[in-house]
Amino acid sequence: MKLITGLGNPGQKYDRTKHNTGFMALDNYLNKNNLTLNKDKFDGLWTKEKIDGEDVIFLEPQTYMNDSGKSIAQVANFFKIAPKDILVIHDDMDMPIGKIRIRANGKSGGHNGIKSIMACLGTNSFNRLKIGIKHPENESVVSWVLTPFNAEQQKQMDQAFTTSEDIINDFISGKDAQYLMNRYN
DSSP: OEEEEEOOOOSGGGTTBGGGHHHHHHHHHHHHTTOOOOEEETTEEEEEEEETTEEEEEEEEOSOGGGHHHHHHHHHHHHTOOGGGEEEEEEETTSOTTOEEEESSOOOTTOHHHHHHHHHHTOSOSEEEEEEOOOOSSSOHHHHHTSBOOHHHHHHHHHHHHHHHHHHHHHHTTOOHHHHHHHHO
């Protein structure tokens, strides 16, 4: 069984903001595959689907970014999903807009959602699909991550979301982190 989760903040106030890149990438995948997050439990919106013979749970925590690990750990514990079978999609300010990087483990890079997941799972050995939102040049980090992309930035993000679909499909089909890193980094 696989768990694929996008990180973001719930509510219309945060919809389409840079910090919700994980939600947007996952929503893109779900829309393209006619899937819906139709369950509300484990402090998140989720669905369980059978894709190419694999049970896959798609999850968007509704705990706010800084407590994302609470929801993810509940799902992982309930369904007995190993960290190596978890893919977390999130924004990364240390990369250019739309740049993608896969990681199998490592530090949080200052990302509070990742810090929360590490604390709640008790490990840093879960897969990450990081999508660049770049560091702000002339504004605060909080202001930057809580504003939408402009039209040019959105084009770059749409391309990243298309690539994310391929990464998600490869992950579901059983490709390991090393394969994903070699192919997409």
